[in-house]
Amino acid sequence: xxxxxxxxxxxxxxxxxxxxxxRPVRPARALAIVACMxxxxxxxxxxxxxxxxxHVLRNAGGVVTDDVIRSLAISQRILDTRGxxxxxxxxxxxxxxxxxxxxxxxxADTGLRPSFAIESFRDPYEHVRQSITRLHHSPFLxxxxxxxxxxxxxETGLLNLVS
Amino acid sequence: xxxxxxxxxxxxxxxxxxxxxxRPVRPARALAIVACMxxxxxxxxxxxxxxxxxHVLRNAGGVVTDDVIRSLAISQRILDTRGxxxxxxxxxxxxxxxxxxxxxxxxADTGLRPSFAIESFRDPYEHVRQSITRLHHSPFLxxxxxxxxxxxxxETGLLNLVS
Numbered sequence: 001x002x003x004x005x006x007x008x009x010x011x012x013x014x015x016x017x018x019x020x021x022x023r024p025v026r027p028a029r030a031l032a033i034v035a036c037m038x039x040x041x042x043x044x045x046x047x048x049x050x051x052x053x054x055h056v057l058r059n060a061g062g063v064v065t066d067d068v069i070r071s072l073a074i075s076q077r078i079l080d081t082r083g084x085x086x087x088x089x090x091x092x093x094x095x096x097x098x099x100x101x102x103x104x105x106x107x108a109d110t111g112l113r114p115s116f117a118i119e120s121f122r123d124p125y126e127h128v129r130q131s132i133t134r135l136h137h138s139p140f141l142x143x144x145x146x147x148x149x150x151x152x153x154x155e156t157g158l159l160n161l162v163s
Numbered sequence: 164x165x166x167x168x169x170x171x172x173x174x175x176x177x178x179x180x181x182x183x184x185x186r187p188v189r190p191a192r193a194l195a196i197v198a199c200m201x202x203x204x205x206x207x208x209x210x211x212x213x214x215x216x217x218h219v220l221r222n223a224g225g226v227v228t229d230d231v232i233r234s235l236a237i238s239q240r241i242l243d244t245r246g247x248x249x250x251x252x253x254x255x256x257x258x259x260x261x262x263x264x265x266x267x268x269x270x271a272d273t274g275l276r277p278s279f280a281i282e283s284f285r286d287p288y289e290h291v292r293q294s295i296t297r298l299h300h301s302p303f304l305x306x307x308x309x310x311x312x313x314x315x316x317x318e319t320g321l322l323n324l325v326s
Contacts, residue, residue, distance in 0.1 A: 003194075003246050004311045004324055010211025011322045018208060019320030025254055027202040031166075037218040037234055039190040042207045045181060048173025051208075055200040058221045060234035066279045067230035071200055071223035074281070077268065078256050083166050091188055093241050105240065110302045116229045118237070139273045148167045157182030159174045161167055 023052030025079060031055070032075045034131070035087035036062035036094075040154045043087070055081060061094040061127070062087060063119040064134040073140040084141075086131050086149040087159070088124040095122055124151045128162040186215030188242060194218070195238040197294070198250035199225035199257075203317045206250070218244060224257040224290070225250060226282040227297040236303040249294050249312040250322070251287040258285055287314045291325040 001009075031054035035043060043049075043056050055075045057068055075081045099118040107113045121127040128149035136144055149162040164172075194217035198206060206212075206219050218238045220231055238244045262281040270276045284290040291312035299307055312325040 003248070003309055004313075007210055007248065007311070007313070008322060008324060011209060011320075014209050014211055015320035022318050023203050025201070025203075025256055025317075032200070037195070037220050037238065038188070039215050039217050039219070040186050040188075041219075042214045043219075044205045045207070045214075046174060046177050047170055048177055051205045052202050054202050056202070056204075056206075056219075056221050057200050057223075058219050059230050060220075060237040063230075065230045065233075067222050067226075067228045070228075070277070070279055070281065073269065073277075074223040074256060074260070074265070075200065078260060078265075085166070085170065093188055093237060097237070097241060102237070102241075106236065106303055109305070112302050114233070114236075114303060116233055118233065139275050140269055140277060142272070146166055148170070150167075150170070155185050157174075157178035159171060161171060 020051050027052065027054050027079065027081055029053045030081045031083045031085055032057060032072055032081045033085045033087060034062055034064065034068055036060065036089055036092060038089055038092065038154070041087065041089060041152060046152065046157065055079070061092065061119050061121065062131065064131045065119070069138050069140055076142045082143045083146040083148070084135060086128050086147070087152055088128050089152040089154055090124060091154050092124060094120050125162050183214050190215065190217050190242065190244055192216045193244045194246045194248055195220060195235055195244045196248045196250060197225055197227065197231055199223070199252055199255060201252055201255065201317070204250065204252060204315060209315065209320065218242070224255065224282050224284065225294065227294045228282070232301050232303055239305045245306045246309040246311070247298060249291050249310070250315055251291050252315040252317055253287060254317050255287060257283050288325050
């Protein structure tokens with residue numbers, strides 16, 4: 001069975017058994033989540049949210065990049081979200097590399113150094129605080145009064161609030 | 164109850180009732196999903212996947228930006244994923260704006276025009292094809308032989324394969 005056929009079969013089962021029906025395009029809880037791409041975070045499940053509740057933005061590290069600012073500007077200005085929830089986690093792949101080492105690897109393998117930062121980091125708590133600072137400095141976000149950040153423990157399934 | 168307290172309470176229930184325990188950092192199915200941030204897509208549920216199966220990258224539109232290339236390069240080269248699954252959808256907020264109109268709105272509201280593209284589009288099927296073309300043109304991805312694209316129908320919960 002091909003990858004496409006496998007996913008189509010799994011999706012048909014979802015549509016028949018679990019799909020909750022049509023929802024409005026505007027998130028019901030007016031939330032935007034910005035999280036790492038890590039496979040161990042099943043985002044709605046681990047936050048107790050449902051289909052239709054929140055926008056979900058994810059990349060390597062849950063970093064606040066220009067792409068995240070672009071997405072949050074659209075989320076807030078077109079689709080009326082207010083709160084921003086950052087979710088980083090323990091045991092992140094981004095802690096295992098440095099920008100220099102990964103740029104060297106890309107250059108060695110392809111002949112090109114990328115024009116973008118890799119955004120490696122060491123401490124997920126510090127990285128959440130850095131991400132919140134980036135949000136506060138962006139001119140394009142309309143609402144910054146409800147921003148919360150968490151570190152998810154991949155061993156226990158529990159969130160820790162970053163203060 | 165504050166937003167943080169609400170999410171912490173929901174998460175504690177998840178950790179007690181639904182968390183499946185520790186999983187390796189490398190995705191079990193060696194997949195990376197690139198999808199729109201839309202709130203109506205509960206990604207693992209709708210693809211029949213589980214905690215630990217796949218990286219999940221999401222932004223406004225599911226666009227293949229530099230941030231997605233950065234994340235996929237890390238996903239493939241550090242965490243050994245192979246397949247890439249694109250998931251766009253019907254009734255997307257990105258179809259309701261143009262780059263010009265949204266840049267004008269940002270400039271009118273803040274005095275600044277953004278230095279990045281908004282990445283609006285009209286047809287989700289064409290947009291998946293454009294995204295696949297961008298992936299094939301990136302020098303930084305190590306594996307491009309298993310790329311599949313879908314459009315998710317937000318009214319039925321069903322995926323449609325883009326060919």
